[in-house]
Amino acid sequence: MTRIRFQQSLDQLKENLLVMAGLAEQAIQRAIEAYRVRDLSICDLVSRSEVAINRLERDIDQAALDLLAMEQPMAIDLRFILSVIKINADLERVGDAAKSISERVRNMEQMAAVPDLPVDIPRMATLSAEMVRKSLQSFIDADPELARAVLLMDDAVDKMNRAAYKSLTKVMEEQSHIAPQALNALMICRALERVADHATNIAEDVIFWIQGADVRHHKSVLAAQKKAAEAAG
Numbered sequence: 001m002t003r004i005r006f007q008q009s010l011d012q013l014k015e016n017l018l019v020m021a022g023l024a025e026q027a028i029q030r031a032i033e034a035y036r037v038r039d040l041s042i043c044d045l046v047s048r049s050e051v052a053i054n055r056l057e058r059d060i061d062q063a064a065l066d067l068l069a070m071e072q073p074m075a076i077d078l079r080f081i082l083s084v085i086k087i088n089a090d091l092e093r094v095g096d097a098a099k100s101i102s103e104r105v106r107n108m109e110q111m112a113a114v115p116d117l118p119v120d121i122p123r124m125a126t127l128s129a130e131m132v133r134k135s136l137q138s139f140i141d142a143d144p145e146l147a148r149a150v151l152l153m154d155d156a157v158d159k160m161n162r163a164a165y166k167s168l169t170k171v172m173e174e175q176s177h178i179a180p181q182a183l184n185a186l187m188i189c190r191a192l193e194r195v196a197d198h199a200t201n202i203a204e205d206v207i208f209w210i211q212g213a214d215v216r217h218h219k220s221v222l223a224a225q226k227k228a229a230e231a232a233g
Contacts, residue, residue, distance in 0.1 A: 006071055010080065013063055017084050017091075020056045021136045023049055024091040027098035028132060028195055032125040034105045035188060043102035053095040060088045076209070083209040087139065090198040090205075094132060097191040097198070104184045104191075114181040118167040121188055124160045127153065128192045131199035138206045150203035151215070157196035164189040 027049045034042035064085050067073065073081060131153050138147035168186040172179040204215050 006067075006073075006077075009063075009067055009071075010077065013060065013067065013081070013084055016056065016060050016063065017088060018136075018140065020053065020060060020088060020091050021139075023053050023056065024094040024098070025129075025132055025136065027053065027095050028101075028129060031098040031101035031105070032122075032129065034102050035125070036122060038105065038109055040106060040109060043106055046098050046102040050095050050099050053092055057088055057092040061085060064088070076212075079209045079212060083205040086205045087202050090201045094195055094198050097195045100191045101188050104188050108181060108184045111181055111184075114178045117178075117182060117185050118171065119164045119185050119189060120160070121164075121185060121192070124157065124164070124189060124192050127157055127160070128195045128199070131157070131196050132202075135199040135202040135206070138203060142206070142210050144207045144210045147203035147206040148215075150199055154196055154200045157193055161189050161193040 027046050030042050030046050030049070034040070034046065064081050067081055068078075071077075131150050134146060134153075135150045138144070138150065164186060168182045168189075171182040175182075207213050207215050
């Protein structure tokens with residue numbers, strides 16, 4: 001394969017991944033909207049989109065593996081293909097999280113409405129969706145600085161998830177009559193926290209692709225840097 005044809009194959013791989021990204025991003029946005037307006041017809045759309053996401057995941061993986069086998073790429077081309085394979089898997093899991101949220105919405109619709117659960121799911125959903133959008137934009141623009149900004153957003157979602165766990169488990173202990181609704185809300189928060197984790201993974205893969213830096217354990221690195229700075233006074 002000539003260099004021109006190889007580059008065309010890389011471009012096609014990126015284009016297909018962006019189609020996958022669009023489907024996954026749409027799925028999580030629809031799942032959040034289904035929760036917000038309690039519309040089960042939107043849940044049906046999320047379930048149907050998962051089929052397309054799964055099929056595209058297999059196609060992208062196969063195309064990437066074929067390029068690795070036939071071209072034996074080096075340096076940034078190799079990192080790009082490896083990153084595509086990992087981002088592809090994370091996008092498929094974003095689709096799974098969207099389906100999980102829509103299934104919880106279905107459960108909640110079969111129960112009596114509880115208007116005042118102590119959790120701000122819309123705010124958590126907004127931040128998680130923003131992380132997905134920015135991580136994908138960092139991939140489109142090959143922008144490692146935007147990817148690093150996504151990494152810094154993950155702590156906020158983690159804090160929201162911990163706060164939701166604390167408040168909702170207290171509800172389940174003290175108000176057993178609304179415990180099922182609280183449990184569904186808790187599982188939605190958990191799914192949103194996973195979405196944020198997948199966005200973080202995508203951002204890490206973009207940094208690896210562009211800069212060749214492995215930042216998978218960035219939290220421990222940041223904690224060590226903070227501790228060292230505190231020790232230095």
